[in-house]
Each structure stands twice: as structure tokens, then as C-alpha cells.
Amino acid sequence: MSSLELIRLFLAVAEQRSFTLAARRLNVSPTAVSKGVRALEGRHGVxxxxxxxxxxxxxxxxxxxxxxxxPAVDQIDGAFAELGRFQHRPSGHLxxxxxxxxGFLLARHLVPRMREKYPDITFDLSLDDGLVDLVAAGFDAGVRLGQSIAQDMVAIALSRPLAWSLVASPGYFARHGQPETPRDLLRRATIRYRFPTSGVLPPWRFTAGRDGEAAIQLDTNAALCANDTGMIAELARKGLGIAYLPDIEIEDDLASGRLVRTLSPHVPRTSGLYLYFPMRSQHQSKIRALIEQASLLAGEGVLDAMPP
Structure with missing residues (x-):
């Protein structure tokens, strides 16, 4: 028998003052109780x-x-009983x-829903544009574009493929003119995104468009670069160059005319946003609650309603 099993035998006999009653309480034979107590006494010589x-x-x-x-065993039993709270009422720290x-997806949509329905779940939110190893970094779940998610993760779609736009301020286009083909961007000031961890500037990808030109990717001359899309959008608003941004980042700017699209037929969509997490985590009540609310959000098409 394990040490904990022997301890439980000892406690039952001590409380019942009877080997027979202890055996009945533990649903074992009196002989098993007697042997267990002798083993415990023999192990410690007392x-x-x-x-x-x-x-x-x-x-x-x-x-x-x-x-x-x-009291020690009562505390252990209480700790195991407390596990039922996690099983039946979602709680814990995410x-x-x-x-x-x-990040707005979490702040505007997902977290408020979770807090309203599951107030016992608390959150620690981290905004990071780099690729994140959830397990190594201690995260329970993440939100990323589909192509960025490791194959061993469980992924739940939150949106259809995302629309992106090549944009600049009206003033910039008034001064420098609209590019007619993607290659014209090589002669324009561009504002590039830099991955914060690797320092890489991802190339800009373009489809063939209506003119039949082959799909290409370009490393434009970066007049400016930043590791934050919000900053890139602000630099574009200031008329400092052309930026390549997701529409959900700049929807208000596009609607108000602060930013104007260019070369739209050449700008491809990317895979949509996904909630992802390790497979073994989905049995935790807090993860099941997150899956439930994320699935409802996806079903309502909140992100799909963004302008194309």
C-alpha cells in the first residue's frame, strides 16, 4: 500500500477505535486493516x-x-474536493x-462575454506580434492568423479570410500620385512592419490582379518601419508613406477618408483569425468556456462584418 493509503487506514482505526468499524468504513476486510496498521508500525518502529x-x-x-x-489529510481531501469546482463551474486564470x-477582439468582444458569464475566470492578456510557443511561454491560448499556428495546436476559426489594404493618406497620393502596378511601389516611400523577435521585414505579397501580371512579392524600400501596426497606421495618416495593413486595423480611417486604398485588385486576403490552444488543455473547464464563447463569436460573424 502507498503511504497515503496506510495513513487513511490509521485514521479510520483511530477515529472508530475499532478495526472492524474502520474496515466497514473503508469497504475493505478487517484483515487488510490489521495488516496495514502493522505495516505502518513496522515501517516506523513505533x-x-x-x-x-x-x-x-x-x-x-x-x-x-x-x-x-x-488536519493534514482533511486539507488534502478538501483540495481534491475543490477540483470539482473547476470541473463543474468554470474558474481559474487564463x-x-x-x-x-x-487585441481589440479580446478587449471588445471575447473577454467581456467571458467575464459576464464566467466571473470566476480571470485574465492575463498579452499583445505580441511575434510567434509564441504557448506551452513554453506559459499561455493557455492564443489568437493568430491561421497560417501562423503550429500544426499540433487545436484551432477554432473566428473569422473568414481577412481583407488587407495598401493605403496612404490623400495628401500623400496628391503629392506622389497613385501607383499603377505593384512594382511602382519600389519608387515610393513605404512603411514596413518589422517582426519584434526576429527583426525580419516580411515582404509584401500581391496577386496577379486584373491585368494578368504574375503574382509577386516585393521587398520595398522602407522609408520607415515599426513593430506595431497601430504605429504604422498613424505614420500613414501623417502622409509619410504607403502601408500594408489589415482592414480591421484601419476600418475607421477607410470610412472617414483619412486613408485611401490603392492597388486593391492586387492585394490578397489572408487566412482568418483563429483561437488556438494545446490539445490536452481542452479538458479544462476554463478552456471549454473559452471555446464556447469564441465559437458563439465566430457564429455571429462579428469580424466577418468588417468592410472588404
Missing amino acids: PLFVRNTRSVALTDAGAALLEVLK RVTAPRAF
């Missing part, structure tokens, strides 16, 4: 009970051991990572 044909009494050593073990451009 008699714990005084036995006769009519009664069982604790020795001084047994009484001292009972005084220590009873650490979630998302790119800066899509």
Missing part, C-alpha cells in the same frame, strides 16, 4: 495502538500522530496572447 479483545486505544505516539495527520492589431 506501536500506534494498544489492542485487546474488547477495544483499541491509541498509544501516546499514535495520539501525537493523529493530531498532526488528521493567459491569452494575441497580435497587437487584433
Whole structure:
């Protein structure tokens, strides 16, 4: 028997003052109880009970051991009972990572829903544009574009493929003119995104468009670069160059005319946003609650309603 099993035998006999009653309480045979107590006494070299044909009494050593073990085992039992709270009522702490451009998804939509329905779940939110190893970094879940998610993760779609735009301020286009083809961007000031961890500037990708030109990717001359899409959008608003941004980042700017699209037929969509998490985590009540609310959000098409 394990040490904890022997301890439970000892406690049952000490509380019942009877091997027979202890055996009945534990649903084992009196012989098993007797052997277990003898094993515990033999392991530590101290008699714990005084036995006769009519009664069982604790020795001084047994009484001292009972005084220590009873509250300790009660605490252990309470801790295991508390696990039921996590099983039946979602609770706990959720650490979630998302790119800066899509942090609004958490702040505006997902977290308020979760807090309203599951107030026992708390959040630690981290905005990071780099690729994040959830397990190594200690996160429970993340939000990323589909192509950025490792294949061993469980992923739940939150949106259809996302629309992106090549944009600049009206003033910039008034001064420098609209590019007619993607290659014209090589002669324009562009504002590029830089990955914060690797320092890489991802190339801009373009489709063939209506003119039949082959799909290409370009490393434009970066007049400016930043590792935050919000900053890139602000630099574009100031008329400092052309930026390549997701529409959900600049929807208000497009609607108000602060930013204007160019080369739209050449700008491809990307895979949509996904909630992702390790497969083994989906059995936790807090993760199941997150899956539920994320699925409802996706079903309502909140992000799909963004302008194309």
C-alpha cells in the first residue's frame, strides 16, 4: 500500500477505535486493516495502538500522530474536493496572447462575454506580434492568423479570410500620385512592419490582379518601419508613406477618408483569425468556456462584418 493509503487506514482505526468499524468504513476486510496498521508500525518502529479483545486505544505516539495527520489529510481531501469546482463551474486564470492589431477582439468582444458569464475566470492578456510557443511561454491560448499556428495546436476559426489594404493618406497620393502596378511601389516611400523577435521585414505579397501580371512579392524600400501596426497606421495618416495593413486595423480611417486604398485588385486576403490552444488543455473547464464563447463569436460573424 502507498503511504497515503496506510495513513487513511490509521485514521479510520483511530477515529472508530475499532478495526472492524474502520474496515466497514473503508469497504475493505478487517484483515487488510490489521495488516496495514502493522505495516505502518513496522515501517516506523513505533506501536500506534494498544489492542485487546474488547477495544483499541491509541498509544501516546499514535495520539501525537493523529493530531498532526488528521488536519493534514482533511486539507488534502478538501483540495481534491475543490477540483470539482473547476470541473463543474468554470474558474481559474487564463493567459491569452494575441497580435497587437487584433487585441481589440479580446478587449471588445471575447473577454467581456467571458467575464459576464464566467466571473470566476480571470485574465492575463498579452499583445505580441511575434510567434509564441504557448506551452513554453506559459499561455493557455492564443489568437493568430491561421497560417501562423503550429500544426499540433487545436484551432477554432473566428473569422473568414481577412481583407488587407495598401493605403496612404490623400495628401500623400496628391503629392506622389497613385501607383499603377505593384512594382511602382519600389519608387515610393513605404512603411514596413518589422517582426519584434526576429527583426525580419516580411515582404509584401500581391496577386496577379486584373491585368494578368504574375503574382509577386516585393521587398520595398522602407522609408520607415515599426513593430506595431497601430504605429504604422498613424505614420500613414501623417502622409509619410504607403502601408500594408489589415482592414480591421484601419476600418475607421477607410470610412472617414483619412486613408485611401490603392492597388486593391492586387492585394490578397489572408487566412482568418483563429483561437488556438494545446490539445490536452481542452479538458479544462476554463478552456471549454473559452471555446464556447469564441465559437458563439465566430457564429455571429462579428469580424466577418468588417468592410472588404
